[in-house]
Amino acid sequence: MMTNDSLSPVQQIIAAHRRGEATGLYSVCCSHPSVLRAAMRVATAYGTVLLVEATSNQVDQFGGYTGMTPLRFRDYVHDLARQQGFPLERLVLGGDHLGPNAWQSLDAASAMRNAETLIAAYAAAGFHKIHLDCSMRCAGDPQYLSDELIxxxxxxxxxxxxxAAADAGLPPPVYVIGTEVPVPGGEASLAQAGAVTAPEAARRTLDVHRQAFMACDLHAAWRRVIAMVVQPGVDFDHSRIQHYDAAQAAELSAFVAGQPGIVFEAHSTDYQRESALHQMVRDHFAILKVGPAATFALREGLAALCHIETELVPCGQTSRLMQVLDEAMLAQPSHWARHYPGSSAEQRLLRRYGLSDRCRYYWGEAPVMAAAQQLFANLEGVEIPLSLLSQHLPEQYLEVLQGQLPASANALLEHKIGRLLAQYARACNRNAAADDSAAAGSAAAIC
Incomplete structure (x- = not known):
């Protein structure tokens, strides 16, 4: 039996939750530097662990859509943490939906070989929290995979x-199992959203995974399974939100309360009310994933800064960031076309304002990055009047007015993102929430 001192920060949080403490873990699923810097400021202000997760299509052994391998992503996040002065011992990296997801067009044997290389790269790079997800159907597989095969x-x-972790001399990972989740990034329509997982289905998932682990002599690893992914009844599409209903999830919550050592992990918690996040942690959905809502706040902040830019910078010198972003999306529609139905006018609105925030895939495109750099350079050379802040970034205006926030473009943007992430920090750390006024009083705090 491991002592509490030998447990990783993630395991300590789960153990505290299972002892009845009002604590949980929020996971920031994003690679954008502004979002990650904001997350580090929030974690500092509220005294929380910061869990940053990469998805299997975002980061893989070939680079994923970000162009980063697991090792490169680790170094990238660690460099940001050092620049922010955020302690690495409070930073945890996780891998989400690790399995054959990116290779579903291949036969199962080939897809699984790629998945083995993928997960070895994550574990060897020090990703501590691993979501094992083999629910994806590969070429030649039956239409519906059995629980046993998954x-x-x-x-x-x-x-x-x-x-891989042992060969790299690293502590062994902790694992999340289960696959009954909303579509990553939100549904195309809430009509496709799933019902709350039945307790019987959760029990079967737990049982068949336990049997599979035992058959592979993974007894020690099974003791490090900290969570199971289920559908708690939360989801969103491009324009609507399915809100958490504690009564509908009561039986599921009661089931996991009787399973020692584990909690539920909730995906697609984006856009939930803060009160619902608190309820979810209370009901043992103690790991909350957020992604598109953070980049949605990023996009809102950048759009507001563009409005300010047009008022202060001569027309021919503006960045045209939002136009450049849309041009990139039109040039490469694969990340949004099947998600956004309707006429060209309706699709234009969804590209810019859809809750699923498919534009998050394009911030790393070279023309978009160049336009963003120009936006910040343009705003560095001018003083932003309070009246424009009040018009376009009213929440940040109040902080600037009180001397709590500098009126620089980067600070304004990160503060806006941080307000969203702070809801998760408060839900996962009730002690921090009780001392929220102290966090708000810090110049570095995001509240």
Missing amino acids: AERSARLCVVAER
């Missing part, structure tokens, strides 16, 4: 992760 493939990947 669990068998997940255990196979766990063997690889255990070996």
Whole structure:
């Protein structure tokens, strides 16, 4: 039996939750530097651990859509933390939906070989929290994968992760199992949203994974399974939100309360009311994932800064950031076309304002990055009047007015993102929430 001192920060939080403490863990699923800097400021202000997760299509052994391998992503996030003065011992990296997701067009044997290389790269790079997800149907697979096959493939990947971490001289990972989740990034329509997971289905997921782990002699790894992914009844599409209903999730919550050592992990918690986030942690959905809502706040902040820019910078010198972003999306529609239905006018609105925030895939495109750099350079050379802040960034205006926030473009943007992330920090750390006024009083705080 491990002592509390030998537990990782993630395991300590889960253990505290299972002892009845009002605590949880929020996961920031994003690679944008402004979002990550804001997350580090929030974690500093509220005294929380910061869990940053990369998804299997975002970061893989070939670079993913970000162009980063797991090792490069680790170094990138660690460099940001050092620049922010954020302690690495409070920073945890996680891998989300790790499995054959990116190779579903291949036969299962080939897809799983790629998945083994993927998960070995994550574990060897020090990603501590690993979501094993083999729910994806590969070429030649039956239309519906059995629970046993999903669990068998997940255990196979766990063997690889255990070996890779040990070979790298790293502490063994902790694992999340289960696959009954909303579509990553939100549904195309809430009509596709799933019902709350039945307790019987959750029990079966737990049982078949336990059997698969035991069959692979993964007894020690099974003791490090900290959570199971289920559908708590929260989701969103491009324009609507499915809000948490504690009564509908009561039986599911009661089920996990009787399973020692684990909690539920909730995906697609974006856009939930803060009160619902608190309720979810209370009901043992103690790991809350957020992604598109953070980049939605990023996009809102950048759009507001563009409005300010047009008032202060000569027309021919403006960045045209939002136009450049839309041009990039039109040039490469694969990330949004099947998600945004309707006429060209309706699609234009969704590209800019959709809650699923498909524009998040384009911030790393070279023309978009150049336009963003020009926006910040333009605003560095001018003083932003309070009246324009009041018009376009009213919440940040109040902080500037009180001397709590500098009126620089970067600070304004990160503060806006931080207000969203702070809801998660408060939900996952009730002690921090009780001392929220103290956090608000710090010049570095995001509240």
